[in-house]
Amino acid sequence: MKATKGAPTYEDVFGLPYLNMVVSETLRKYPPLPLLDRVCIQEYQLPGTDVVLEKNTPVFISLLGLHRDPNYFPEPDRYDPERFSEDNKRHLKPYTYLPFGEGPHNCIGMRFGLMAVKTALVHMLAEFEVKPCKDTPVPLVLSTRSSVLATVSGIPLEFVRSKAHAA
Numbered sequence: 001m002k003a004t005k006g007a008p009t010y011e012d013v014f015g016l017p018y019l020n021m022v023v024s025e026t027l028r029k030y031p032p033l034p035l036l037d038r039v040c041i042q043e044y045q046l047p048g049t050d051v052v053l054e055k056n057t058p059v060f061i062s063l064l065g066l067h068r069d070p071n072y073f074p075e076p077d078r079y080d081p082e083r084f085s086e087d088n089k090r091h092l093k094p095y096t097y098l099p100f101g102e103g104p105h106n107c108i109g110m111r112f113g114l115m116a117v118k119t120a121l122v123h124m125l126a127e128f129e130v131k132p133c134k135d136t137p138v139p140l141v142l143s144t145r146s147s148v149l150a151t152v153s154g155i156p157l158e159f160v161r162s163k164a165h166a167a
Ligand code: HEM
Pocket: 027, 031, 032, 033, 036, 037, 098, 099, 100, 101, 102, 103, 104, 105, 106, 107, 108, 109, 110, 112, 113, 114, 117
């Protein structure tokens, strides 16, 4: 970071494996967009069943349901970034982890979004220790009134300036 006078570069931010594991696990447990929506463009029989989707049927795919399905993510309520280590992520079942969707309409801003989140975390954690406080809801209670993932009462946290940055 010498060349940029301490500011992290794109390569720095994307070269931190544990940061990547933490962001991936956070997007598993808390996918900001918890549903994908599609419309069936032709009649389709769900394989192995007698369920037939008629043309024009709206289809909603619950990311929250997939990401918290114990068949795909054992002990789904446990927050565990190790699920996304180089070794472990190879065993993820395809199409069970979709925080940015899939197919021709997947998220066009994925790289930008990941860069923004990781850059913000790098800056924040370089200057502050972030801790739960007495108002932090544990466990988080998710709102049932929002179409994007949101908590009922926000996520109050305590920020303590690290000694190196204290005035
Ligand atoms: C962590 C951040 C983000 C997450 C988790 C996220 C997630 C998603 C998801 C799940 C979809 C639906 C994909 C599908 O239906 O298969 C989507 C679509 C989309 N996202 Fe994002 N997104 C993020 C950031 C962004 C940013 C930063 C932008 C723009 C700068 C963006 C622009 C879009 C657009 C335009 C679509 C619609 C794509 C289409 O229908 O073809 N997203 N996003």
